[in-house]
Amino acid sequence: MEAPFKTLVIREIQGAIIDFRFWVVLALCLSIIPLSFYVSVKNYSQRLSDYQQEVQSYRDRTSVHSHMAAEGVHPPSPLSIFSQGLGNRIPYKVITSNDGNYRIEYAKPDNKQDLLGEIDFAFIVSFVLSILAIVFTFSAISGDKESGVLRGTLSNAVLRRQVLMAKLFGNYLVFLIPFLFSILVSLLVVYFSGIIPIFSTELFPAVMVMTAISLIFLFAMFNLGLWISALARNSILSVNVLLLIWIVLGLVVPKISPIIGSVIYPVESTGVYESKKAILRLNIMNELEKEERDLFLKIRNQLRPGAEGVDGRWTDVLSAYDEQYAPVREKYDQLLASETEKLVNDYALRCNRQNDFARNIARLSPVYAVNCLMAELSATGYSELEHFIQQASVYQKYVEQNYYDKMKFKIYRDEGGYMTKNAGNREDRPTEIPVLENYKSVGIGQVLQQNRVDIMLLCLYSLLFFVCGFISFLRFDVR
Amino acid sequence: MLQAIELTKRYEDEQLALDALSLDIKAGEIFFLLGANGAGKTTTINLFLNFIEPTSGKILIDGIDVVQNPLETKRHVSYVSENVMLYGNFTARQNLDFFAKLGGKTRLTRHDYYTVMRNVGLQEEAFEKKLKTFSKGMRQKVGLAIAIIKDAPNILLDEPTSGLDPKSASELMQLLLQLRSRGKSILMCTHDIFRAKSAADRVGIMKEGRLVMLRTREQFLQDDLERIYLDYMQEAMMDAETVNERTVEKPSKQ
Numbered sequence: 024m025e026a027p028f029k030t031l032v033i034r035e036i037q038g039a040i041i042d043f044r045f046w047v048v049l050a051l052c053l054s055i056i057p058l059s060f061y062v063s064v065k066n067y068s069q070r071l072s073d074y075q076q077e078v079q080s081y082r083d084r085t086s087v088h089s090h091m092a093a094e095g096v097h098p099p100s101p102l103s104i105f106s107q108g109l110g111n112r113i114p115y116k117v118i119t120s121n122d123g124n125y126r127i128e129y130a131k132p133d134n135k136q137d138l139l140g141e142i143d144f145a146f147i148v149s150f151v152l153s154i155l156a157i158v159f160t161f162s163a164i165s166g167d168k169e170s171g172v173l174r175g176t177l178s179n180a181v182l183r184r185q186v187l188m189a190k191l192f193g194n195y196l197v198f199l200i201p202f203l204f205s206i207l208v209s210l211l212v213v214y215f216s217g218i219i220p221i222f223s224t225e226l227f228p229a230v231m232v233m234t235a236i237s238l239i240f241l242f243a244m245f246n247l248g249l250w251i252s253a254l255a256r257n258s259i260l261s262v263n264v265l266l267l268i269w270i271v272l273g274l275v276v277p278k279i280s281p282i283i284g285s286v287i288y289p290v291e292s293t294g295v296y297e298s299k300k301a302i303l304r305l306n307i308m309n310e311l312e313k314e315e316r317d318l319f320l321k322i323r324n325q326l327r328p329g330a331e332g333v334d335g336r337w338t339d340v341l342s343a344y345d346e347q348y349a350p351v352r353e354k355y356d357q358l359l360a361s362e363t364e365k366l367v368n369d370y371a372l373r374c375n376r377q378n379d380f381a382r383n384i385a386r387l388s389p390v391y392a393v394n395c396l397m398a399e400l401s402a403t404g405y406s407e408l409e410h411f412i413q414q415a416s417v418y419q420k421y422v423e424q425n426y427y428d429k430m431k432f433k434i435y436r437d438e439g440g441y442m443t444k445n446a447g448n449r450e451d452r453p454t455e456i457p458v459l460e461n462y463k464s465v466g467i468g469q470v471l472q473q474n475r476v477d478i479m480l481l482c483l484y485s486l487l488f489f490v491c492g493f494i495s496f497l498r499f500d501v502r
Numbered sequence: 503m504l505q506a507i508e509l510t511k512r513y514e515d516e517q518l519a520l521d522a523l524s525l526d527i528k529a530g531e532i533f534f535l536l537g538a539n540g541a542g543k544t545t546t547i548n549l550f551l552n553f554i555e556p557t558s559g560k561i562l563i564d565g566i567d568v569v570q571n572p573l574e575t576k577r578h579v580s581y582v583s584e585n586v587m588l589y590g591n592f593t594a595r596q597n598l599d600f601f602a603k604l605g606g607k608t609r610l611t612r613h614d615y616y617t618v619m620r621n622v623g624l625q626e627e628a629f630e631k632k633l634k635t636f637s638k639g640m641r642q643k644v645g646l647a648i649a650i651i652k653d654a655p656n657i658l659l660d661e662p663t664s665g666l667d668p669k670s671a672s673e674l675m676q677l678l679l680q681l682r683s684r685g686k687s688i689l690m691c692t693h694d695i696f697r698a699k700s701a702a703d704r705v706g707i708m709k710e711g712r713l714v715m716l717r718t719r720e721q722f723l724q725d726d727l728e729r730i731y732l733d734y735m736q737e738a739m740m741d742a743e744t745v746n747e748r749t750v751e752k753p754s755k756q
Contacts, residue, residue, distance in 0.1 A: 030603040034589070041591050171587035175648075178551050178581040179604040180573045501553040502544075 027181040028189060035193025039159070045197055048155050052205040055151065059142050060209040063104035064216045066141075070099040071218070077116075078458065085456045089430040093119040095418040095459030097411055100402035101219045102229055106145035106394070108403025117415035117459070121427040123359070124304055125419040126297060127412065144209075145397035148237045149390045150273060152202065153244045157265045159198055160248025162258040163190045164496065169257050174501055187249065187496045191489075195245050199238070206234060229400045229467050236400075236481065240393040243485040250492035253499055276388040284381030290373045296366075303362055311355040316436040318351060319344055323437065341444075344435065378405070389484045392477045399474050402464035406473050410465040422457045429453055503528055504550065504579075504656050504687050509559035511545055511711075519545040521711040522559065525689075527704075529655065532678060532688040534698035537708035538735055543691035545711070547660050550689070551581060563656055577606060580654040584661040586645030590634030594619060594644050597633055598651060605652035615651070622647045623673045639670035646677060657681060659690040663697060675701050695731050699723075707734050 039045055074096055081094045096116040115130040164187075167173040176186060210230065213221045221230060248265060255261035291299075319340075326340050382405075385391040398404030429451050432443045471478070504527040511520040520542045527533040535543050548554045549561050552572040561568040563575040588597040598615045602608075619629055622643045633641065642662055649657055659678075663671040675697055678688060682703075692698065698705050705722050707715040707730070715730065 026606070026608060027604055030600065034600050037596075038589060038591060170590075171583060171585060172589060174553070174583060175581070175587065175601070175645075176604065177553070178576065178579070179601070179652075180576040180606070181604060182573070502548055 027179070028185045031176075031181065031185055031189030032193045035189050036197055039194050039197035044155075044159055045201075048159070048198060049201040051151065051155065052201040053208065055142065055147055056144065056202075056205040057209045057212050059144060059147060060104060060212050061216075063141075063143055064213055064218055067099060067101060067104050068216075068218050070103075074098050082456060082458070087426070087430075087453055087456055089121055089427065089432065091121075091426075091456065093418075093422045093426065093457045095119075095415065095457075095462070097459075098462055100407070100464050101221075101226060102401040103403050104213065104219065104401075105143065105230075105233055106397040106401040106403055107141055107143050108145075108398030108401055109405070109408060110403070113403055113408055114411045114415070117411075117418055119419045119422045119457075121423075121430075122304065122308070123419070123423065124301070125415060127415055144233070145394050145401075148240065148397070149394045152237075152241060153273065153390060154269060156198065156241050156244035157248050157262075157269060159194055160190075160245055161252055161262040161265050163194060163249055164252040164499075165255045165258045165261040166252075168499070177501055183497055184493065187253070187493060191245060191249055191492075195242060198241065198245070202237075202241070203234075232467065232471070233397055233400050236393060236396050236478070239478075239481045239485060240389055243389050243481060243488055246485055246488035246492055250488050250495055253492050253495040272388040273390040277385050277391040277394070280381040280384035280391075283384055284377045288373065288377040288380055290370070290377050296370050300363065300366055303366060304359065307355060307359045307362065311352070312436060314351055314355075315348065315434070316438070318347060319435055319437050322347065341435065345433065386477065386480055389481055392480050392484075396474055396477050396481070399465075399470045400467065406465045406470055414459075414462065418457075418459055426453050426457055503562075503564055504533075504658075504689055505560075505562040505565075506546065506549070507560040507562070509546070509549060509561060510557045511542075511549060511554065512557045519711050520549070520556075523708075523711070523713050525706070525713070527656075527687045527689055529687050530682055530685045531703045532682050532690065532701055534702040534705045535689060535691045535708060536693065536695060536698060536705060536731055537691075538693075540710075541708040542711040543708060544660055546708075547581070547658050547689070547691060550579065550658055551576070578654055579656045579658060580605075580649035580652045582642070582645045582649050582657070582659045582662050584664050585638070586641045588633050588641065588644060588648075591632060593630045593632055594624065594636070594640075594647075595629050597644060598647055601648040602651045605648075605654070607651060607653070610651070615647075618647045618651045619644070622650065622677060623670075639666050642666060642670065642674065646674065650677075650681070655685070656687045657689070659688065659692075661692050661694075662690070663692065663694055671697065695728055699727055707731060709734055709737070 077096050081096070085091055085094070094116050097114055111130045113129075114127045116128050117125055118128060119125045164173070167176070173186075177183065210221055213219055220226065247268065251265050251268070252258075252261045255264060322344050323337075323340050326343065327337060382395070385395075395404060399406050430453075432445050435442045435444070504525065506523050506525040509520055509523040509525075510518075512518050523542070523546060525533070525546075535546065537543050545554070549556055550563065550568060552568050552575070555569055564578045566575050566578065568575045589600070592600070595612065595615045598619065599610070602610050602615070616626075616629055620626070624640060624643045624647065628636065628640060633644065636644070646662070657678075663674060666674065671694075678690070679701060682688060690698075690702075699722070702722075703719050705715075705717050705727065706713050714734065717725065717727070
């Protein structure tokens with residue numbers, strides 16, 4: 024390291040450490056970060072217990088029969104202690120049905136939650152620490168300009184870039200000490216709670232990635248602070264401008280983007296969509312039933328004219344009906360599948376278009392980008408939501424193939440009513456109820472792949488703010 | 503050695519701050535640059551420190567071009583401003599240590615810092631006190647201690663006695679004389695005609711960016727320097743008033 028640069032960095036470190044702001048950051052980090060993890064672990068433990076009770080209660084109350092509604096309950100993610108993410112907007116369970124349909128249920132709002140939601144690690148990093156980063160940097164350059172110290176410093180054989188880099192790295196290093204230390208303390212709190220194996224190979228890589236993402240985000244906020252500090256004539260102006268920018272980036276952009284998305288690409292609610300799906304199914308099934316009845320009456324009139332009612336002795340009628348009914352059923356199954364697929368795809372497409380649009384606007388804010396990444400890595404974000412919905416459909420198919428199909432019964436309808444008859448062998452009937460076992464949340468590799476844009480954006484924001492700060496400082500008039 | 507050759511500075515707003523200034527301050531010489539506010543004294547210092555670039559002309563420190571080698575020339579010059587502002591949360595010694603290291607003096611001990619602070623007349627009990635508790639005079643002394651400890655062959659001072667009590671101002675002048683005797687070239691911009699008369703080897707008077715008078719010690723001791731300077735100051739004030747009147751008249755014409 025060049026001698027003047029080293030001197031400048033050491034001065035910045037010393038200056039930052041003796042400043043009261045460092046002690047405020049230290050006190051806040053050491054209190055709220057471990058405390059938030061402690062509370063989050065307790066919450067997770069409660070949710071895990073609720074999940075286990077729900078599964079047990081399902082096992083206890085449900086018996087295997089052709090009308091059973093199999094329930095696949097979404098297990099809570101242990102990494103949700105880092106970010107609650109979408110919270111209650113993450114599906115809670117999928118409930119299957121023997122008619123091929125399934126519905127997704129969402130958890131009811133937690134009584135414990137207040138209006139502002141819970142304080143978790145993502146909230147602390149994106150809101151509390153980002154403000155503290157601004158508080159740390161707003162006067163780093165503007166303060167020295169005001170006091171005239173910068174003039175004295177630059178009258179020596181130092182380069183402006185050395186002064187800027189020293190301010191950036193000196194202050195950033197000092198800021199990281201309480202932050203990283205409090206993360207370490209928090210991880211130990213989690214580890215010793217014995218509930219979440221935080222240092223396991225399954226969880227620890229995500230923890231490391233989340234820490235790295237926090238560091239990149241805070242670096243971006245530091246660069247933003249230094250940029251405005253280099254631009255502003257004095258510290259008051261600098262802090263005012265920075266707070267305004269923070270309000271826009273932290274509150275306005277993330278909150279307004281879904282509204283803009285829903286105005287430009289309106290999409291009906293999930294309830295309306297589910298109703299549409301049910302009506303579509305009902306209409307097709309009604310048509311099928313009508314055709315079933317007509318077919319049965321036609322065959323019966325051909326083979327046993329004048330006879331009334333349906334009974335099991337009509338083996339000729341029933342076997343002829345079975346034979347002719349198969350292609351009809353297949354036709355309606357295909358129709359139902361294709362129409363449902365159309366509806367589902369159309370809804371998903373419109374939802375995705377709205378979400379993508381809103382997310383692209385929200386990405387203008389690094390605060391949103393870091394929150395989004397934290398939620399994704401904690402398996403409480405949009406990827407997990409989509410993943411569970413996909414898994415819900417897989418679960419429905421699994422239950423259909425392994426349970427409903429094995430307990431199928433044939434229906435024979437005529438003008439007087441209908442008669443049912445078991446389709447399969449009794450020995451093949453399953454005896455255990457289906458459960459959503461070994462559910463795996465979306466993996467870290469997939470999350471990083473899907474959210475590479477957000478990661479790149481965070482890096483880009485850091486670079487952009489740094490370059491802007493650099494240019495502003497180089498152009499600053501020392502007079 | 504500090505040299506300015508036909509140095510001109512015109513700002514972006516076309517204001518002519520310095521008009522073909524030529525100076526040559528030799529080793530062991532104290533040069534006082536006098537002039538009213540806005541005469542171009544601080545602009546001259548800013549040009550020597552490469553805080554701004556000249557529109558034309560050359561600035562040399564020990565023969566090195568300031569524009570072409572700004573870092574190198576800054577190693578050859580110390581600077582004391584009108585209001586020495588240092589790090590308030592640092593002690594006098596810590597400030598001295600920081601600026602000494604920036605000036606390339608990396609092997610100095612606490613004893614060296616104490617000696618220099620003693621030499622500039624700072625009280626012992628102030629050495630380890632935070633600078634935010636210091637008076638202006640005490641800060642000026644620390645500023646001078648920084649300039650001394652850098653041990654650069656050239657010293658630029660921008661109105662260093664402004665706001666100082668007579669005793670502190672007199673002590674500061676004594677220090678400058680000591681530095682001159684050690685062969686330093688000193689350029690001091692000031693309004694203080696009396697200090698100039700007592701300590702300067704040469705005096706220059708600036709008006710509207712031009713050096714309008716240059717006198718050696720023998721010359722200004724023979725002439726009535728106060729009278730000459732006051733005449734220039736009066737002219738400058740009248741010019742300023744005329745400019746102000748014009749500025750005031752402008753809106754009424756519209």
